[in-house]
Every structure is written in C-alpha cells, then in structure tokens.
Amino acid sequence: MGLTIIGCGYLGEAVARQLQPRRPALPLTLTTTVTERHAELTDLADQLMLCDATDPAQLLAALQHKRTAVFCLAPRGNRQVNADGYRVTFVDSFRCLRSLLPDLPHLHQIIYTGSCSVYGDADGDWVDESTAPATGTEHGAVLLESERLITEMGDSKRQVCILRLAALYGPGRELDDRLKGLAGKERTGDGSFFSNWVHVHDAAGALIAAMDGAWSGVVNVVNDEPIRMRDLVDRSLKRQQLDAVHWSGGPAPVSGNGRRICNDRLKALGYRLQHPMLD
Numbered sequence: 001m002g003l004t005i006i007g008c009g010y011l012g013e014a015v016a017r018q019l020q021p022r023r024p025a026l027p028l029t030l031t032t033t034v035t036e037r038h039a040e041l042t043d044l045a046d047q048l049m050l051c052d053a054t055d056p057a058q059l060l061a062a063l064q065h066k067r068t069a070v071f072c073l074a075p076r077g078n079r080q081v082n083a084d085g086y087r088v089t090f091v092d093s094f095r096c097l098r099s100l101l102p103d104l105p106h107l108h109q110i111i112y113t114g115s116c117s118v119y120g121d122a123d124g125d126w127v128d129e130s131t132a133p134a135t136g137t138e139h140g141a142v143l144l145e146s147e148r149l150i151t152e153m154g155d156s157k158r159q160v161c162i163l164r165l166a167a168l169y170g171p172g173r174e175l176d177d178r179l180k181g182l183a184g185k186e187r188t189g190d191g192s193f194f195s196n197w198v199h200v201h202d203a204a205g206a207l208i209a210a211m212d213g214a215w216s217g218v219v220n221v222v223n224d225e226p227i228r229m230r231d232l233v234d235r236s237l238k239r240q241q242l243d244a245v246h247w248s249g250g251p252a253p254v255s256g257n258g259r260r261i262c263n264d265r266l267k268a269l270g271y272r273l274q275h276p277m278l279d
C-alpha cells in the first residue's frame, strides 16, 4: 500500500517533503534512475528504489502493492530536449506502465504531472480544461499522446488524474535569478507574450490534494496571474535595481501572444493557492 513517486526531481522531491509528516502511516516510496541521488533522497523515503520507468522489471518492483502512483518524471538535463527525448521519457514509460497493469491489482490511483504547453498558442485568450489542445508541434504531440495513454488506464477501479502544470518557480528556481541575465539587453518582439506560472509548493500541494480528494480527469495547476513577458521581466529587473530590457520590436523569438490559463477547476475542487500571485 502507500504511494510511489516516480521521478523525484524538483517537483517530485517537493511532494515528498510535504508528505513527510504523514509517514509512516502513508508509506512513501521514491525512485531515482541514478545511484548518486540516493544520499539526498534516502531520509525522505520509507523505500528508495532505482527505477527507470521504461524498464518493466524496475517499474513493477517500484509499484507492486502500491495504491497510488505519481509520475513526476521529465527528460533529464538542462538543455532543450528534442521530441524524441520527450517520447522516450513519457510515452515509453506509460506504455511500460500499461503493460504492467494486470500485475498491479492494488494500483487504484495514477497521477501524472503534465504540462499546460499542450494548449499551444491562443493569441492571448483564456483557455481551460475544455479547450481543445493544440496540435502541430512535435513536443505537444508527444505530451498529448502521453495524456491519452494515461487517460486510457482509468476505469471503475482505477482513477487517473492529469495535472497540467504551468511553469514552475520557487526555491532553487527563483524568477529573479533566471531573469537577471536579461538586464540591459535588447530583445526582439514586444514581450507581449503571456506566460503562466505556479509556485512549486502549490504544484506539490495540488498534487497531494488530487491524491487525497481522488480527483480524476484533467486539472490546470496554475496561479491567478498570467503575465506578459515584458511585465514579468520589467518587474523583476526593477526589483533587483537592474537595467530594463529594451524591446526592439520586429518578429519575436516566440510567435503569437501565448495564452492565459484558467484555474477555475482547481479552485472548484477546493484547492486554495498559497501563492496566487507571483511573489
């Protein structure tokens, strides 16, 4: 029984930390694909396992007798990962999970942290869970296929919830640190593109609420403040007393105006954001 978090990177580890007070009543199994991470994860877990989710024997061992599986995995490395990297991480892992389901009779809940990037560009309009996802980009197609695979695993005995996350920020991934390199620089476009964010503590909190509340279906996990890139950058640089960015016009590196992600369903399910606005 208990819960396994497959992939304990930035978010998975934040979930594990928030669940610490509930151990050992809620036994926590954490996974990593690399032995070097054992030291930092071992105290957070009742069981720490080496598991690449594309490996059937390792995934079966990590999920056997568990009630809940949380998939917080993402392609490794800081560089931009191509669509094939996404496919291996998500699609291959979920195909592997699907093949194991007959051997996992105790598994009643699957939660997957997907991405709001499936919405693509909506020219600055609001989108919610009923908005048809965008097709067109290779990455988007992989994420949608991943969602489809996970959704198809739901039935009367097994609940499936897909949390579509906005971009994560928080300790270790502070916005000011990420944006200060833009100080005084010239950027093409006008920065009117909307970005959407959620604090890592809220992403973890919503995931735990999804587990406790047996949420199913798709839920956007995003704060209350979609923000244009130029406002985000200007605000951060001002706060840090750094030179502003000069938006030089012309074609932007990211075309379109982005989209504003609606979080009404998250709130209707009872989740109260700890960080409704960017700090």
Ligand SMILES: NC(=O)c1ccc[n+]([C@@H]2O[C@H](COP(=O)([O-])OP(=O)(O)OC[C@H]3O[C@@H](n4cnc5c(N)ncnc54)[C@H](OP(=O)(O)O)[C@@H]3O)[C@@H](O)[C@H]2O)c1
Pocket: 006, 007, 008, 009, 010, 011, 012, 031, 032, 033, 034, 037, 051, 052, 053, 054, 071, 072, 073, 074, 075, 076, 077, 088, 089, 093, 113, 114, 115, 116, 165, 166, 167, 168, 169
């Ligand atoms: N970060 C964002 O801004 C953002 C935005 C939208 C959605 N999301 C979603 O949130 C989730 C977590 O993001 P994150 O920022 O926490 O990612 P992260 O820090 O990169 O952590 C992901 C972890 O997944 C593990 N992993 C990679 N491949 C694996 C595999 N084949 N089998 C098992 N584990 C594997 C790795 O753990 P080890 O290195 O320990 O093996 C890695 O540290 C992802 O699903 C992502 O789609 C994130």
